[in-house]
Amino acid sequence: MNAISHQIQLLRRPTGLPTLEDFALRDVPLPALQEGEVQVANQWLSVDPYMRGRMSEAKSYVPPFPLNGPLDGGAIGTVQASRHPDFKVGDKVSSMLGWRDAFVANAAQLTRLPDTTLPPQRFLGALGMPGMTAWAGLHKVAHLKAGETLLVSAASGAVGTMAVQLAKQAGARVIGSTGSADKVAYLKTLGADAVINYRETPDLDAELARLAPEGIHVYFENVGGAMLDAALNHLVVHGRIVLCGLIEQYNSNGQASGPRNLSQVIRKRILMQGLLVSDHWQHYGAFLAEAMPAFEAGTLQAEETVSEGLASMPQAFIGLFQGRNTGKMLVRLP
Amino acid sequence: MNAISHQIQLLRRPTGLPTLEDFALRDVPLPALQEGEVQVANQWLSVDPYMRGRMSEAKSYVPPFPLNGPLDGGAIGTVQASRHPDFKVGDKVSSMLGWRDAFVANAAQLTRLPDTTLPPQRFLGALGMPGMTAWAGLHKVAHLKAGETLLVSAASGAVGTMAVQLAKQAGARVIGSTGSADKVAYLKTLGADAVINYRETPDLDAELARLAPEGIHVYFENVGGAMLDAALNHLVVHGRIVLCGLIEQYNSNGQASGPRNLSQVIRKRILMQGLLVSDHWQHYGAFLAEAMPAFEAGTLQAEETVSEGLASMPQAFIGLFQGRNTGKMLVRLP
Numbered sequence: 216m217n218a219i220s221h222q223i224q225l226l227r228r229p230t231g232l233p234t235l236e237d238f239a240l241r242d243v244p245l246p247a248l249q250e251g252e253v254q255v256a257n258q259w260l261s262v263d264p265y266m267r268g269r270m271s272e273a274k275s276y277v278p279p280f281p282l283n284g285p286l287d288g289g290a291i292g293t294v295q296a297s298r299h300p301d302f303k304v305g306d307k308v309s310s311m312l313g314w315r316d317a318f319v320a321n322a323a324q325l326t327r328l329p330d331t332t333l334p335p336q337r338f339l340g341a342l343g344m345p346g347m348t349a350w351a352g353l354h355k356v357a358h359l360k361a362g363e364t365l366l367v368s369a370a371s372g373a374v375g376t377m378a379v380q381l382a383k384q385a386g387a388r389v390i391g392s393t394g395s396a397d398k399v400a401y402l403k404t405l406g407a408d409a410v411i412n413y414r415e416t417p418d419l420d421a422e423l424a425r426l427a428p429e430g431i432h433v434y435f436e437n438v439g440g441a442m443l444d445a446a447l448n449h450l451v452v453h454g455r456i457v458l459c460g461l462i463e464q465y466n467s468n469g470q471a472s473g474p475r476n477l478s479q480v481i482r483k484r485i486l487m488q489g490l491l492v493s494d495h496w497q498h499y500g501a502f503l504a505e506a507m508p509a510f511e512a513g514t515l516q517a518e519e520t521v522s523e524g525l526a527s528m529p530q531a532f533i534g535l536f537q538g539r540n541t542g543k544m545l546v547r548l549p
Numbered sequence: 550m551n552a553i554s555h556q557i558q559l560l561r562r563p564t565g566l567p568t569l570e571d572f573a574l575r576d577v578p579l580p581a582l583q584e585g586e587v588q589v590a591n592q593w594l595s596v597d598p599y600m601r602g603r604m605s606e607a608k609s610y611v612p613p614f615p616l617n618g619p620l621d622g623g624a625i626g627t628v629q630a631s632r633h634p635d636f637k638v639g640d641k642v643s644s645m646l647g648w649r650d651a652f653v654a655n656a657a658q659l660t661r662l663p664d665t666t667l668p669p670q671r672f673l674g675a676l677g678m679p680g681m682t683a684w685a686g687l688h689k690v691a692h693l694k695a696g697e698t699l700l701v702s703a704a705s706g707a708v709g710t711m712a713v714q715l716a717k718q719a720g721a722r723v724i725g726s727t728g729s730a731d732k733v734a735y736l737k738t739l740g741a742d743a744v745i746n747y748r749e750t751p752d753l754d755a756e757l758a759r760l761a762p763e764g765i766h767v768y769f770e771n772v773g774g775a776m777l778d779a780a781l782n783h784l785v786v787h788g789r790i791v792l793c794g795l796i797e798q799y800n801s802n803g804q805a806s807g808p809r810n811l812s813q814v815i816r817k818r819i820l821m822q823g824l825l826v827s828d829h830w831q832h833y834g835a836f837l838a839e840a841m842p843a844f845e846a847g848t849l850q851a852e853e854t855v856s857e858g859l860a861s862m863p864q865a866f867i868g869l870f871q872g873r874n875t876g877k878m879l880v881r882l883p
Binding site: 268439459460461464465471474475477479480481482483484486488 | 773794806809811813819820821824
């Protein structure tokens with residue numbers, strides 16, 4: 216049983232794309248277990264783009280990470296010791312106490328995983344925050360309808376792969392955008408009707424005109440930049456934009472340029488709405504009731520990009536902004 | 550009775566801010582009156598920013614104006630001859646056959662003005678399209694509630710002056726933005742709680758922080774540019790943006806820059822929706838039922854900037870983009 220928590224700490228606030236020197240791996244002794252507390256060894260750590268926001272000082276929807284303290288994020292682990300009646304040794308639990316291999320926490324910070332034969336790390340990805348984000352964006356923000364055309368950027372990411380599949384299950388036509396030939400091929404296996412490799416498409420406008428001659432009803436936006444401009448030009452009247460992520464801007468130090476053609480929002484009475492999954496957790500049960508059986512039956516697929524060992528986590532995190540992941544980016548601990 | 554229609558025609562598509570040389574005043578003979586038609590002499594012509602969009606080739610929500618043909622737009626006139634039973638000589642009518650002093654049209658293109666002692670040109674401004682736009686934006690898009698804080702840009706314009714007053718009547722706190730000391734003073738007489746002279750406010754961000762320490766619930770956007778960036782920073786969580794106009798961009802030839810901080814839309818789950826009044830005309834009766842008695846009772850005010858004579862219309866139109874109007878910009882014909 217661990218007596219030490221190895222953890223990744225933030226040494227300084229990154230400027231632009233983070234570097235390995237912004238992080239340190241440190242050893243922190245675990246405290247003795249108090250009444251009501253549980254000790255957990257993590258097996259899977261979640262690596263998410265939103266974490267970049269918390270590395271800056273700027274006020275965001277969650278407070279900034281402290282310097283020289285443990286970062287946090289989604290994690291799946293196993294109970295090693297318990298002084299709470301609801302948890303026993305060997306239970307699989309999820310928490311927000313990631314970026315570390317072990318921790319002691321109050322039982323209230325833990326959630327037991329649902330009873331399923333699915334791999335536990337699925338609850339960090341397709342059945343966790345990213346999957347729930349895709350579901351909420353399509354069904355609670357965009358109200359996607361059968362027969363509509365959906366465009367998804369960063370379609371091969373953790374949110375995107377679920378948005379593609381859930382939209383197909385809802386009867387939509389789906390166009391994905393991604394950054395490599397392998398990812399294009401993968402998205403086609405997920406059922407995407409068309410996929411744009413944006414790195415090899417000099418004229419996004421013309422490509423959207425070709426792929427969606429009747430227009431795009433919903434744009435599920437994870438990226439920002441040129442694709443947002445192009446999408447604005449091809450959305451239908453009363454089209455909707457789910458603004459879920461702007462990963463192109465996360466390392467821009469607030470100097471990102473916005474869409475040049477915002478007047479399309481007026482012309483076409485477009486509705487653009489920001490999405491944070493935190494507004495929608497009350498529907499998590501409904502999402503799981505739909506998605507868990509679909510994964511068990513094999514009608515939904517999940518891809519993972521796995522990095523080995525806690526020390527690899529900063530590099531895995533940086534890789535998110537370099538297109539290194541297909542599906543959910545994870546770190547596996549021994 | 551006119552036998553000639555004097556009309557402003559578009560000679561060429563403007564690049565950037567239109568110039569007088571883009572327009573010509575031409576004489577066109579009026580056709581003989583056919584059964585079902587009415588001849589009208591216009592007294593008031595509407596001058597509106599949206600007309601700039603129609604001067605470009607670009608596809609918009611309305612077709613571009615043809616070159617070397619009459620422009621059109623809102624107008625109020627008097628029936629001079631009628632071969633339709635619903636209209637008799639002397640009736641006051643509104644139409645979309647502006648930019649000219651006289652016309653012959655099918656009766657279906659005319660609307661009789663409501664029976665009121667209010668000046669007829671009011672139905673081109675505060676009781677017409679701009680007033681209805683303000684009402685629809687506040688009540689059908691933003692769903693403004695009593696006690697909320699509203700920010701309105703171009704607050705001294707035809708839409709803005711009505712947005713300010715209707716929002717005050719709805720119990721909101723109202724901050725306006727405008728471009729001169731006279732306009733600031735005027736907006737205060739309309740009941741605005743605070744007014745920003747954006748030309749003399751180097752740090753809009755700090756000014757909004759000062760004027761709305763609890764945040765802005767609704768931003769009624771008519772301008773774009775720096776004020777949109779600042780508003781995004783100060784909207785509350787779940788704040789709303791009514792995107793009604795982007796007058797700063799209308800002469801930018803599609804090279805406008807968008808907001809640098811679109812990530813605020815995600816962080817604060819902001820809803821941004823484009824507004825065109827054409828989606829809302831079914832509520833025009835409800836709007837008039839509320840606003841006409843208020844004007845008759847003097848609890849709503851309307852300002853007009855009047856230019857004399859048809860030949861002055863191109864200059865009046867250009868003046869819209871130079872901040873020359875307070876309230877509704879109109880051309881009066883003899």
